[in-house]
Amino acid sequence: MTHINENFLELQGSYLFSEIAKRRTKYIADNPNAEIISLGIGDVTRALPNAVIQAMHSAVDELAAPHSFRGYGPEQGYDFLINAIIEHDYKTRGVELAGNEIFVSDGSKCDVGNIQEIFSADSIIAVQDPVYPVYVDTNVMAGRSGKYNEAAKRFDNIVYLDCTAENAFKPSLPKDNVDLIYLCYPNNPTGMTLTKDELKVWVDYARANKCVILFDSAYEAFIQEADVPHSIYEVEGAREVAIEFRSFSKTAGFTGVRCAYTVVPRELKGFDASGNDVLINDLWNRRHTTKFNGVSYVTQRGAAAIYSPEGKEQIASLVRSYMSNAETIRDGLASLGLDVYGGVNAPYLWLKTPQGLDSWTFFDKLLTEANIVGTPGVGFGQSGQGYFRLTAFGSRENTEKAVERIRKLAL
Amino acid sequence: MTHINENFLELQGSYLFSEIAKRRTKYIADNPNAEIISLGIGDVTRALPNAVIQAMHSAVDELAAPHSFRGYGPEQGYDFLINAIIEHDYKTRGVELAGNEIFVSDGSKCDVGNIQEIFSADSIIAVQDPVYPVYVDTNVMAGRSGKYNEAAKRFDNIVYLDCTAENAFKPSLPKDNVDLIYLCYPNNPTGMTLTKDELKVWVDYARANKCVILFDSAYEAFIQEADVPHSIYEVEGAREVAIEFRSFSKTAGFTGVRCAYTVVPRELKGFDASGNDVLINDLWNRRHTTKFNGVSYVTQRGAAAIYSPEGKEQIASLVRSYMSNAETIRDGLASLGLDVYGGVNAPYLWLKTPQGLDSWTFFDKLLTEANIVGTPGVGFGQSGQGYFRLTAFGSRENTEKAVERIRKLAL
Numbered sequence: 171m172t173h174i175n176e177n178f179l180e181l182q183g184s185y186l187f188s189e190i191a192k193r194r195t196k197y198i199a200d201n202p203n204a205e206i207i208s209l210g211i212g213d214v215t216r217a218l219p220n221a222v223i224q225a226m227h228s229a230v231d232e233l234a235a236p237h238s239f240r241g242y243g244p245e246q247g248y249d250f251l252i253n254a255i256i257e258h259d260y261k262t263r264g265v266e267l268a269g270n271e272i273f274v275s276d277g278s279k280c281d282v283g284n285i286q287e288i289f290s291a292d293s294i295i296a297v298q299d300p301v302y303p304v305y306v307d308t309n310v311m312a313g314r315s316g317k318y319n320e321a322a323k324r325f326d327n328i329v330y331l332d333c334t335a336e337n338a339f340k341p342s343l344p345k346d347n348v349d350l351i352y353l354c355y356p357n358n359p360t361g362m363t364l365t366k367d368e369l370k371v372w373v374d375y376a377r378a379n380k381c382v383i384l385f386d387s388a389y390e391a392f393i394q395e396a397d398v399p400h401s402i403y404e405v406e407g408a409r410e411v412a413i414e415f416r417s418f419s420k421t422a423g424f425t426g427v428r429c430a431y432t433v434v435p436r437e438l439k440g441f442d443a444s445g446n447d448v449l450i451n452d453l454w455n456r457r458h459t460t461k462f463n464g465v466s467y468v469t470q471r472g473a474a475a476i477y478s479p480e481g482k483e484q485i486a487s488l489v490r491s492y493m494s495n496a497e498t499i500r501d502g503l504a505s506l507g508l509d510v511y512g513g514v515n516a517p518y519l520w521l522k523t524p525q526g527l528d529s530w531t532f533f534d535k536l537l538t539e540a541n542i543v544g545t546p547g548v549g550f551g552q553s554g555q556g557y558f559r560l561t562a563f564g565s566r567e568n569t570e571k572a573v574e575r576i577r578k579l580a581l
Numbered sequence: 582m583t584h585i586n587e588n589f590l591e592l593q594g595s596y597l598f599s600e601i602a603k604r605r606t607k608y609i610a611d612n613p614n615a616e617i618i619s620l621g622i623g624d625v626t627r628a629l630p631n632a633v634i635q636a637m638h639s640a641v642d643e644l645a646a647p648h649s650f651r652g653y654g655p656e657q658g659y660d661f662l663i664n665a666i667i668e669h670d671y672k673t674r675g676v677e678l679a680g681n682e683i684f685v686s687d688g689s690k691c692d693v694g695n696i697q698e699i700f701s702a703d704s705i706i707a708v709q710d711p712v713y714p715v716y717v718d719t720n721v722m723a724g725r726s727g728k729y730n731e732a733a734k735r736f737d738n739i740v741y742l743d744c745t746a747e748n749a750f751k752p753s754l755p756k757d758n759v760d761l762i763y764l765c766y767p768n769n770p771t772g773m774t775l776t777k778d779e780l781k782v783w784v785d786y787a788r789a790n791k792c793v794i795l796f797d798s799a800y801e802a803f804i805q806e807a808d809v810p811h812s813i814y815e816v817e818g819a820r821e822v823a824i825e826f827r828s829f830s831k832t833a834g835f836t837g838v839r840c841a842y843t844v845v846p847r848e849l850k851g852f853d854a855s856g857n858d859v860l861i862n863d864l865w866n867r868r869h870t871t872k873f874n875g876v877s878y879v880t881q882r883g884a885a886a887i888y889s890p891e892g893k894e895q896i897a898s899l900v901r902s903y904m905s906n907a908e909t910i911r912d913g914l915a916s917l918g919l920d921v922y923g924g925v926n927a928p929y930l931w932l933k934t935p936q937g938l939d940s941w942t943f944f945d946k947l948l949t950e951a952n953i954v955g956t957p958g959v960g961f962g963q964s965g966q967g968y969f970r971l972t973a974f975g976s977r978e979n980t981e982k983a984v985e986r987i988r989k990l991a992l
Contacts, residue, residue, distance in 0.1 A: 171791040172760045173701035174851035174859050178867060213652040223645040226879065227638060233837065234634040241624040241836035276687050276839075276874075283872035287722065290584035307871050311698065349583045380582040425652035426644065426878040428687075440585035448585050456589060460718050461694035463687075466877050467837040468637065 177313040180325075184303070186549030190533070197537055207568045207575075209499070209560040210543045212358065212518075214423045216491065218472070219484035222422060225475035229468040240467050245459040247274025247431065251470045254477040255431060259416070265403040271435050271451065273458050274473075276465050278388050278417040278430040283308040284461075285384060285413060285432070286350070288453040289440065293349040296329040298341055300359050300550030300557070302386070305352040323552050332553045333360060335522060339511060340368060343375050351376065354386040356393060359550045359559045360520040361496075361512015363398045369405050376411035382438065382450070383412040388430075391421035391489050393515045401433075409435040413450070420517065422476045422485050429465055429473040492517050495569040496562035502573035506581060517562040520547065524581040532558050540575040588724040591736075595714070597960030601944070608948055618979045618986075619954045620910070620971040623769065623929075625834045627902065629883070630895035633833060636886035640879040651878050656870040658685025658842065662881045665888040666842060670827065676814040682846050682862065684869050685884075687876050689799050689828040689841040694719040695872075696795060696824060696843070697761070699864040700851065704760040707740040709752055711770050711961030711968070713797070716763040734963050743964045744771060746933060750922060751779060754786050762787065765797040767804060770961045770970040771931040772907075772923015774809045780816050787822035793849065793861070794823040799841075802832035802900050804926045820846040824861070831928065833887045833896050840876055840884040903928050906980040907973035913984035917992060928973040931958065935992040943969050951986040 190210060198204060218226075232238040246252070252272045260267050275281050283304050286295075291313055297305050306328065309315050316327030324330055329348050331341035339362040344351070353372060356363050364372075376383050385402040393400055402412045414433040418424035438450040465473075475481045496513040503510040509522035523532040529546030536542045536558075547557030564572070601621060609615060629637075643649040657663070663683045671678050686692050694715050697706075702724055708716050717739065720726050727738030735741055740759050742752035750773040755762070764783060767774050775783075787794050796813040804811055813823045825844040829835035849861040886892045907924040914921040920933035934943040940957030947953045947969075958968030975983070 172793045172851045173704060174853060174861070174864060175699050175701055176853055178699065178864050179853065179859075181867060184870075215647070215650065215652065217647045217650045218644045220645070223641055226641045230634055230637045230641065230879075233629045234631070236626070236628045239626065239628045239834075239837075241626065241834075243837055276877075279874045280872055288586050288589065290586055293584060304871060311868070311871070382583045423650075423652075426650075426654055426875075428874065428877045440583045442585060442587055442590065448590075450585070453585060453589050456592060457722070459595075460715060460722070461691055463690045463839065464837075466687075466839045466880055468641075468879055469877055 175311065177311050180315060180318055181307060181310050182318060186303075186545070190543065190545065193534065193537060194543055204541045206541050206543060207564065207572045208543045209564050209569070209572055210545045211563060212561055213425050213563060214420060215563055215565065216423055216488055218423050218427070219476065219481060219488065221475040221478050221481035221484055222472040226468050226472040229471035233467065243464045243467060243470070245462055245464045246270075246455070247272065247465060248467075248470050251474045254474050258477045260401060260403070263400055263404055265401055267433060268436065270455075271433055273432045273434065273454065274465050274470065275430050275432060275458070275462065276428040278386065278415045278419065279304055281415050281430060281432045282384065282386055284457065285454070286312055286314070288450065288457055289350060289382070294327065294329060294347060296331055296344050296348040296351045298333050298352065298354065298357070299330040299552060300333065300547060300554035301352070302354060302358050303550070330551070330553070333357070333362070334553050335509065335511070340364060343371070347379070348381060350382050350384060352384045352386065356387070356389040356516035357512070358389065358516075359518055359545070359547065359554065361514075361516035361518035362520070363393065363395070363515045365397045366399045366405060369399055369402060373402070373405045373408045373411060377407050380441070381411065382440070385412050385414045387414060388417040389420055389516050390416060391485065392493060392517050394493065395515055398515050403433070403435070409437045411438065413438065418473050418476070421489075422473070423488060424473070427469050427472060429469050491566070492562045495564060495566065498569050498573055499560055499562065503576065506577060508581065513562065519560045519562070521558045521560060523556050523558050526556070529555055529558055535579070536576075539579055540572070542572050542575060586722065588722050591726060591729055592718060592721050593729060597714075597956070601954065601956065604945065604948060605954055615952045617952050617954060618975065618983045620975050620980070620983055621954045621956045622974060623972055624836050624974060625831060626974055626976065627834055627899055629834050629838070630887065630892060630899065632886040632889050632892035632895055633883040637879050637883040640882035644878065654875045654878060654881070656873055656875045657681075657866070658683065658876060659878075659881050662885045665885050669888045671812060671814070674811055674815055676812055678844060679847065681866075682844055684843045684845065684865065685876050685881065686841050686843060686869070686873065687839040689797065689826045689830065690715055692826050692841060692843045693795065693797055695868065696865070697723055697725070699861065699868055700761060700793070705738065705740060705758060707742055707755050707759040707762045709744050709763065709765065709768070710741040710963060711744065711958060711965035712763070713765060713769050714961070741962070741964070744768070744773070745964050746920065746922070751775060754782070758790070759792060761793050761795060763795045763797065767798070767800040767927035768923070769800065769927075770929055770956070770958065770965065772925075772927035772929035773931070774804065774806070774926045776808045777810045777816060780810055780813060784813070784816045784819045784822060788818050791852070792822065793851070795826070796823050797826045799826065799828040800831055800927050801827060802896065803904060803928050805904065806926055809926050814844070814846070820848045822849065824849065829884050829887070832900075833884070834899060835884070838880050838883060840880050902977070903973045906975060906977065909980050909984055910971055910973065914987065917988060919992065924973065930971045930973070932969040932971060934967050934969050937967070940966055940969055946990070947987075950990055951983070953983050953986060
């Protein structure tokens with residue numbers, strides 16, 4: 171008799187985006203002429219850079235001829251891509267990595283979802299609140315969350331690190347013992363960052379407590395300020411305690427093309443029940459090669475092209491266009507006296523809802539009075555209540571129009 | 582303190598292919614002029630079909646323009662591909678499937694590796710022996726295998742279904758209670774198949790015992806004989822008990838392009854601890870959408886192109902070329918009086934090693950006396966001892982040359 175993994179029954183419904191879609195659909199049905207602008211999506215909208223397009227065409231042509239055809243590649247990724255990553259994403263920042271410390275994958279969602287498999291089932295995890303839901307959901311599936319507390323709207327065994335305006339969205343160190351700490355910087359959803367000194371506090375804590383930091387830096391390309399680290403490995407000692415997740419999704423418009431990578435330094439150790447060291451890199455390599463078969467060759471060639479001089483300029487231009495939207499939203503809302511965070515080193519803006527409205531009431535107000543769809547902050551966790559996320563991924567025209575519409579609301 | 586998943590420590594080294602590489606490398610170092618022919622690889626070698634190439638170029642061009650750009654697609658795959666799969670792979674065989682029963686992924690290795698996550702950690706699994714190692718390894722990682730018994734060279738808690746010449750490579754039903762049964766047909770490594778009536782015995786068993794069959798049919802495209810089912814759903818009642826895994830890897834040369842799909846019928850149920858029904862489709866949908874972000878758009882367009890009239894003819898031609906190799910090897914070895922199996926409905930040939938040699942001794946003999954690299958059967962499990970796998974994926978010329986070389990050995 172086949173029994174299921176009962177942990178799945180503890181998962182909370184993916185309420186957020188389905189509820190958004192429901193309210194939006196109902197509004198459109200009632201108001202068929204409404205011209206809705208979405209600043210809710212976390213997806214890119216601009217075309218792929220030309221350097222990427224050319225590289226992908228060439229790669230497709232290689233697969234058309236027997237002498238240049240490629241079948242299975244290395245599960246960890248081709249050297250041409252790994253070497254480009256090491257050279258351009260890390261060496262330029264003073265970080266030395268070896269080829270066997272990089273694992274190319276088809277997406278950071280997969281990597282941040284799968285990484286928990288190599289750790290003990292009774293590991294205590296800490297997450298920021300508000301938070302990208304995948305960190306929590308994948309640990310619920312693995313049985314680490316404990317029961318869901320309906321009153322608290324939180325899982326019993328997860329340690330939540332509150333990020334609100336009161337602490338400038340910089341969480342305090344955990345009071346309880348934790349084993350795995352998910353940190354996301356630049357942060358989704360708040361758009362906020364840590365300086366190198368602030369990040370060092372976490373690295374030092376992890377070293378002192380033998381924790382592992384799972385550092386999601388999918389939005390690294392949007393960092394504009396000089397004192398914000400691009401990689402956690404810019405912090406001394408981080409190689410002993412941190413796994414870093416990077417993605418081409420937002421950096422280069424790859425959300426539909428699928429490429430990311432994960433860095434697992436050879437210094438990083440976990441412990442078996444007897445307290446013996448085990449190299450985390452070895453465990454992840456075994457997981458990656460057993461359950462994954464490498465990224466599409468065409469995609470890997472496209473990803474490598476962003477490191478060419480033309481590619482670099484083209485992705486810089488992509489980032490500039492999104493960040494110009496971010497500035498428009500940020501300045502526009504700030505000029506209305508609203509409290510708006512993020513948008514300086516990230517494509518996300520995190521708005522304190524005006525008039526003390528809760529997140530969903532403000533969602534309805536924006537939808538019905540300005541025909542703008544955003545994302546209620548409470549959908550990312552209890553500390554997101556009273557906040558609202560807007561994204562910089564819309565078109566220039568729609569972004570400007572949206573700010574004008576908000577200006578006309580009496581907020 | 583971060584504890585690791587100790588189940589990983591039970592994994593047996595991926596001994597097989599590293600040992601092959603070691604012996605091959607040593608032989609070449611000692612014999613630098615030897616002209617080695619590899620009939621060991623399970624990877625395609627022919628260029629991608631032209632219909633696929635054209636579709637991938639078009640898809641790349643779509644991503645180059647803002648109006649046709651696509652970001653995140655549905656995690657389960659685009660309708661254009663799902664509908665083509667339903668229409669051409671299933672309706673033509675009298676099998677009706679709905680769109681929400683198909684999950685497009687980046688590889689069958691991922692799917693057959695990940696599927697166990699949705700089942701209880703104490704599920705008893707049954708595997709054929711010899712077997713594709715991923716079924717076993719992913720269950721070891723999840724803690725279902727028990728300890729490895731060095732003497733038996735098997736895991737204590739896994740039920741092994743022996744497949745040898747004595748039972749015509751058709752395993753008996755398990756004597757013990759099992760929950761999940763991995764079946765692979767056409768089989769890797771033996772190349773053997775079941776008829777519809779033979780497969781029905783397994784479906785009936787699973788229905789009677791409330792088991793789930795995990796049916797890997799990655800080599801379906803190579804079936805030539807009329808009474809061999811292409812899908813387990815051709816068998817009555819299979820929708821209640823079977824998950825089917827299909828791949829474009831061998832069918833269309835996609836090992837480097839990455840596309841596969843998994844079918845989870847809506848009738849398929851598992852049970853919670855209280856014995857209540859749970860839809861397996863819902864669990865897999867939740868797993869797939871939480872830990873995966875869809876297959877590359879370019880790849881999905883390429884995959885859909887194999888269902889066009891030109892695409893169908895081109896992949897049929899690919900399959901014919903590999904199956905012509907299979908026939909050459911099969912007839913060549915049989916004419917020498919060797920016992921050779923498979924190669925009729927699969928690109929794999931499974932040879933009983935002559936003179937009672939063990940698998941590795943025969944490997945060394947072929948390598949040193951004929952400069953041919955194959956795969957020792959024992960590498961796939963204890964019931965593979967005394968067998969040897971050859972593949973039909975080499976070039977025409979090398980395949981013929983290899984058979985001639987074997988002919989000259991006094992076997």
